[in-house]
Amino acid sequence: MSQARVRLESRHWLGKTCAGVVLGFGLALALSGLFAWLGPDGIGAGGGKNQFNMWLMAPIWAAVLSFVYLFRDSLRAWLWLGAANVAAFGLLWLTRWVMA
Numbered sequence: 642m643s644q645a646r647v648r649l650e651s652r653h654w655l656g657k658t659c660a661g662v663v664l665g666f667g668l669a670l671a672l673s674g675l676f677a678w679l680g681p682d683g684i685g686a687g688g689g690k691n692q693f694n695m696w697l698m699a700p701i702w703a704a705v706l707s708f709v710y711l712f713r714d715s716l717r718a719w720l721w722l723g724a725a726n727v728a729a730f731g732l733l734w735l736t737r738w739v740m741a
Contacts, residue, residue, distance in 0.1 A: 653713075656714075657709045657710055657718045660718040665701075665706050666702055668701070668705055671732075672701055673695075675733050675736060677690070678737060680694075683740065684740070709722070
């Protein structure tokens with residue numbers, strides 16, 4: 642009943658990196674937008690919230706780009722991050738529709 646453990650290989654790094662850069666940016670954008678709508682005082686809050694939303698993108702994008710290397714191969718990274726993007730942008734669209 643023991644299964645062979647799958648080793649992480651360096652041949653998938655380029656695909657994983659591209660998935661993290663492209664889809665990680667979209668995911669960071671959607672999550673930052675969700676915080677803008679659902680955070681304190683909503684989308685109309687002024688002052689530091691706009692600046693905070695702008696700076697929130699970088700750590701989210703960096704986190705996705707860091708954790709993308711934990712996927713077994715690049716196909717799984719593209720599929721999972723693509724599904725996360727669809728879910729995040731769907732929630733953002735739903736939030737904008739409900740809150741507007």
